Amino acid sequence: MSAIKRELTAKFAATFKENNKQTALQRGVVKNGISASAENMVAHVNNVPVFSVDLATGKVANQMQSGRCWMFAALNTFRHKMLNVFNLKDFELSQNYTFFWDKYEKANYFYENILATATEDLTSRKVAFLLQTPQQDGGQWDMIVSIFEKYGVVPKTAMPESSNSSNSRDLNNYLNKKLRKDAVTLRNLVASGKSTSEIQSEKENMLEEVYNFLAISLGTPPETFDFEYRDEEKNYHLDQNLTPQSFYEKYVGINLNDYVSIINAPTTDKPYNQSYTVEMLGNVVAGKEVKYLNVDMDTFKKLAIAQLEQGESVWFGCDVGQSSTRDSGIMALDAYDMNDLFDIDFTMTKAERLDYGESLMTHAMVLTGVDLVDGKSTKWKVENSWGEKVGTKGFFVMSDEWMDEYTYQIVVRKDLLTPEQLAAYEKAPTVLAPWDPMGALA
Template sequence: MSEIRQELTQTFAANFQKNPKQTALQRAVVKNGIQASAADMSAEVNNVPVFSVDVKTGKVANQKQSGRCWMFAALNTFRHRMLNQFNLKEFELSQNYTFFWDKYEKANYFYENILATADQALDSRKVAFLLQTPQQDGGQWDMIVSIFQKYGVVPKTAMPESSNSSNSRELNNYLNKKLRKDATVLRKMVAEETNVTEIQKQKEAMLQEVYNFLAMSLGTPPETFDFEYRDEEQVYHIDRQLTPQTFYDKYVGVNLDDYVSIINAPTTDKPYNQSYTVEMLGNVVGGKEVKYLNVDMSTFKKLAIAQLEQGETVWFGCDVGQSSTRDTGIMSLDAYAMNELFDIDFDMTKAERLDYGESLMTHAMVLTGVDIVDGQPTKWKVENSWGEKVGDKGFFVASDAWMDEFTYQIVVRKDLLTAEQLAAFEAEPTVLSPWDPMGALA
């Protein structure tokens, strides 16, 4: 290995000081910060929030200091339907209710994976992967489907937000402490060749503690409730003694088996028009398998447009932190002139970013509109879940070029796929490693 010599560093410093452009930029960057100094106003000019296809959605929701974007996005797609179908002005489904059952199921999923890998050394990559983050707020589309199908949904009035759902850091900290402690117990029982019945009994005792912890932190999920509201004409409605499942069937009514996850991962290890799953990725044991169909970006966007043109919004996953402005809500490749500011080439291909850990899916939102010019998309309307104080009352704009580079997943109806695409999706999937970038949780 070659060390850095002091003489070499002195040469670099002298070269920097000789360049008056760099020293002038230094003053701006030191004073204002990197992104503020590189901000390019042309991104706002080129991404005016007006769209030829624009689905009615109502106000945005706010996930606050939690990582629940994936469930907010899914619940928002349901809310869009309900606003129109039941003539509601504003309405939200309970994110706290879904959050409770996701945490509960993730604990059991972790226990089962710990038992399944109990014969492996602690420093094996799979065991280390499990223990690094036993559970977190994030998730995938098929994981939220598993929760909906098992537990239904409830209106926000039936289980409102709690302090710990709106700010989940402490909850995650202590729940992960417990899960790691429980992992020591379960691995020891396996090592001592404890019988399966005793291990199951111990796991159930652990799950009782998890339930108690969640109930104390988030509240107790309702088993039955009344749903009452006034519609836009101020007509009063009440529906009594609903369960979460009957509420879902009556007021949401979406057959979640009619939807599939489509990804765009242009890496050499994932040929297009094939299906994929990810080992150890899930939340509900016995729930829906996480599964994707990988397609090229042109096909990817055509499917999203087809669903939007039929008046239905689209759950999607992206790398929201790349070349985006939180305050103005612009996601565009020209949001910041970083190459010019530092005179450094930061550019990589989408495949290179995935392969080298520079990008992966970090956030889920909802596509609610698109601007079509001469038959081609130019920009996309995005419903975020960060409240109304960012973007255009909470809505963002993504340039079409940004979509190409930093969007990885959409969820669309099966009937929009060709017969060949559907057959490819339904084929036996290739199993990806747990740490594959396509296993990232939004």
């Protein structure tokens, strides 16, 4: 290994001081910050929030200080339909309700994975992966489908937000403490040769503690409730003694088996037109398998456009922190010009960013519009879940080029796929390692 010599650093410092351009940049960046100094107003001019296809979606929701974007995005796609069918205004489904059951199921999923790896050393990469983050707020589309299918949904009035769903740091901290402690117990039970029934009995005690912890922190999920509302014409409606499952069937009514996850991962280990899953990725034991069809970006965008043109919004996952302005809501490759600011070439291909840990899916949102010129997309309307104080009343604009580079997943109806694509999706998937970037949780 070669150490840095003092003489080399002194040479760099002297050269920097002699460069008037760099010292001028230094003054501006030190005072104003990197992003503010590099922001490019041309990106705002090129991404005006006007779209040839623009769906009516109502007000933007706010996930607050939590990582529930994936479930907000999924619930928002349901809400869009309900607003139109039932003539509702400013209506939301309960994100706290789905949050409760996701945490509960993730605890059991963690316990079962700990038991499945109990004979492996603690230094095993799989065991270390499990213990690093026993559970978190994030998730995948197929994971929220598992929650919907098992527990249904409820309106926000039936289980409103709580302090700990809106700011989940403490909840996650103490739940993970418990899960790691329980992992010690479960591994010791296996090591001491306890029977399966004895281990499962102890696991049930652990799950009861998890349920109590969640009920104290988030409230108790309703088993039955009344749905009371006025529509946009001020007509009064009351539907009594609903269950979460009957509410879903009557008011949402979407067959979740009609939808598939499509990804764009242009790495050499994931050939296009093949299906993939990720080991140890999920939340509900015996729930829906997380599964994707990998396609090229041209196909990816055509599928999203087809669904939008038929009046249906699109759940999607991306790396939102890359080249995007949070306050003004512009997602564009030229939002910042870091190469010119530092005279450094930061460019990598999409595949290189995935392979080398520079990018992965970090956030889920909803496509609610697209601007088409001669049938080609130029920019996209994005419904975020950060409230109305960012972007244009909460909506972002995503350039077509940004989608190419930083969008990784969409969810579309099966009937939009060609027979060949559907057949490829339905084949037995290639199993990816738990730490593969396509296993990232939005």
